Amino acid sequence: MKKGRVTITDIAKELNVAPSTVSRALNDHPALKKETKQAVRALAEKLGYQPNFMALSLLRQKSNTIGVIVPEITSHFFSAIITGIQDIISNSEYNIMICLSNESYEEEAIIIKKLLKIQVDAVLVSPASETKNFDHFRTLQKNNIPVVIFDRDCPGLEADKILVDDYAGAFQAVEYLIKSGCEKIAHLGGPLNLSTTKHRLQGYLDALENAKIPVRQEYISHVKGFSHNDGLKPTTELLKSSHLPDAIFAMNDSIAISAMHIARKMGMRIPEDISIVGFDDEPHSSYFRPSLSTVWQPVYSIGMLSARIALGRLNSDNADNLAFRQEVFKPELVVRGSSRPFIVPA
Amino acid sequence: MKKGRVTITDIAKELNVAPSTVSRALNDHPALKKETKQAVRALAEKLGYQPNFMALSLLRQKSNTIGVIVPEITSHFFSAIITGIQDIISNSEYNIMICLSNESYEEEAIIIKKLLKIQVDAVLVSPASETKNFDHFRTLQKNNIPVVIFDRDCPGLEADKILVDDYAGAFQAVEYLIKSGCEKIAHLGGPLNLSTTKHRLQGYLDALENAKIPVRQEYISHVKGFSHNDGLKPTTELLKSSHLPDAIFAMNDSIAISAMHIARKMGMRIPEDISIVGFDDEPHSSYFRPSLSTVWQPVYSIGMLSARIALGRLNSDNADNLAFRQEVFKPELVVRGSSRPFIVPA
DNA sequence: TTGTACGCGTTATCAT
């Protein structure tokens, strides 16, 4: 009796053949007698033989692992993207390793070192909000590891990119607010170095300009964070000012919801006194009262496409020569109860 | 010039020493001349040497990977647990591989085969709601892979378990509803083979009995799923009946929120006409109007403790002999606006 | 103090 797992050598000994024969039998090598093949397979089955993944990895210099780096997973946004990635990759030969940067550049850099160490075959990444320098991603590329950027762009970095047209989404949202009769529209934005929030701000600004509404700096604030609690203070300050806005366009649903919360606490009616629009269309947003108007993003598709592109790079031999892909998904405004009704003319 | 990564052999050649010497220098072997050690380390540094993870894995027969299986990650509950797990494990030498069962027994079994194949060193798992047989977990154990069960219990399976006292949480919630004056309390429950929802149902039943309130079967329904949409139909049916309940205890926040939605749609006032209490305390629940009364669970701690216990098994040599741990966290009722106020006497 | 040889499990190449 032998301890440990059963190896091809074990099978070989038992059958009085060479290990290489066993290997060939298991891999369905054409030049092999039917009987030997069958005998080997039968015994392998009986002994519960499992190929040793690490030995193969060492031999092929390939970990069969794809790294995925996201800022966090507690929001529906990233968890849904990851679900999309999983669903594609779990049907491939690859495994996926999910890593959380906690929006920290430093942690992101550490993660990349770790992924380099375990020799991942590809990396999908949505950079931390702190990240301004992309050299750590370039390091991956220098090691022949394909990098796919999703959701948050890295200007200047050459890589496959799956993005969302945040500018268009924001523009559409603010244009709608204007058409519904709002004139004093505030924006609760995010970090300026983040492509997504930067573009949302730009969409807001351009929609105002397009309607010849002057931009007022006191209507724009930059929230330090992405969750409910982070929106409370900025909203309070905004609504305490002498010039009350009649609408708020928030950079995401969580902030929009905390804005709704504060507005109501201060005695304002939604949407009669103030319209509120978010971004992301998180599943619970439609269950608020009033239900939250927001901008929907194809989260699941973003994940699936990112994964598919990564697999494409890994499977095609001439992958290196292929031009980088840049796909931009269109978001969609979803009008609900937190903003004044307005039928866009067809 | 050589392609590929630099290995200890490369360093050895360049320095005219044996590979083993390089290995020893890098591992700070005591019996080695200071100068050789320094020379090797200097060159290793210069060449950017990185130990080959796969070679080490093969040598030690250890993947340094811990598998984590959860039903899904889009709810805050599991994503927060995973964040807790990550935070502990990322400070160890281990990597973590997150796998989604999608509440399916079949997928769970496939995942376990995959984890077995890559020879994970330990597995943390919260079983799918479909899972009734735990032999696939036992298979892991037979392969000397420690299994840590969290949140959802596996009756009859001997393993480390990190659970929550769902019974107490439910009992507390329903007892509170009774004391606040509710008499016709309905329950929107989950699958009966799931320990969590089964215990919540039992807590509900016992709290009623404890108050000598007869149980009415038409007040109990079993929701097929865990998300908002799944709660709509059961709630509608419940509230269409001739015997209207004056309270609903839902098995989780999402279902509670869809119950609030339907109740309001049918013209009921919350909490005047009907009290609603959920379970989980998802972050957005406090922002609903009225804010949702619910039962809080220490999600992050569940994750951290599960990870710590797994690491403990992996690091101690006599781990096999150690008795299995079973930790049960206490949940806590959080009374908010969706249920009638009631001050519990001190 | 350092070099040699072997093994971890597998496959590919060369030989028979």
Place this chain on the structure above:
DNA sequence: ATGATAACGCGTACAA
């Protein structure tokens, strides 16, 4: 049709 051997990169028992 199948066996022997080398190689992937590293650590270590043994030899020197």
